Amino acid sequence: MTASRFAPMPAPPYYAVIFSNQRAAADPAGYAQAADRMVELAAEQPGFLGAESTRDADGFGITVSYWQDETSIRAWKSNAEHRIAQETGRERWYEHFITRVAKVERAYALK
Amino acid sequence: MTASRFAPMPAPPYYAVIFSNQRAAADPAGYAQAADRMVELAAEQPGFLGAESTRDADGFGITVSYWQDETSIRAWKSNAEHRIAQETGRERWYEHFITRVAKVERAYALK
DSSP states (O other): OOGGGSOOOOSSOEEEEEEEEEEOSSOHHHHHHHHHHHHHHHHTSTTEEEEEEEEOTTSEEEEEEEESSHHHHHHHHTOHHHHHHHHHIIIIIEEEEEEEEEEEEEEEEOO | OOGGGSOOOOSSOEEEEEEEEEEOSSOHHHHHHHHHHHHHHHHTSTTEEEEEEEEOTTSEEEEEEEESSHHHHHHHHTOHHHHHHHHHIIIIIEEEEEEEEEEEEEEEEOO
C-alpha cells in the first residue's frame, strides 16, 4: 500500500482545486524546485487539507489540492510567493492548464 | 499544445468525479483493455462532459471525469458493464483508491 500518495478524507463538505496541466519542455530544474517549494508552502497554509499529484512521461499532470473552504483557497491563490510561481508557470512552465474549483460532497475509498 | 488531453470547460455548475488510485502490479493487459473500454463506454453515457487522466511510472493515477449532474453520475456508477469493471478493480487492479464527487463552481485556463 502506498497510502501516503493519497490525501486524507475529512468529512464533507470541503473544497478541491483540480489543476490539470501540460508541462512545457523548458526549465525542468527550476520547475522541480518550485514545485517542491509550493508543496511545502501550501502545507503551511490555513485550511490546507492535503493534495494528490501525478504526471506521466508525456508531461501531462493532474494535481488536486483539498481545502477547508473558499477563504483558504483565495488566501493561497494570493500568497506572495505562490503568485510569483503562478506567473512563472504561465510564462514558462506550462503549455496549457485548467484550474477548476469544486465543492466535495461525498467520498469513498477501496477500504 | 496538447489540448486533447484536457476536458472541455462548460459553464459551471457541473460535477467532477475525482478518482485517485494506486495500481496493483497484477494483470496489466486486462487492466489496459478494461480502461480503454471504460473510456469508450463513459463517453456514450448521458451527461458525460469529458475526462482527464494521467498516471506516473509508480502506478499512481488520477482520473477526473466530468458530468452534467448527480443523476448522470449515479447512472454511470450503476451501468452493468461498468459494475463488473468496478468489482474487478476492487479485487485485482487497485491497491487503493479514493473516489470523491464534487460540484465544480468555477474554472479558468491559461489561455
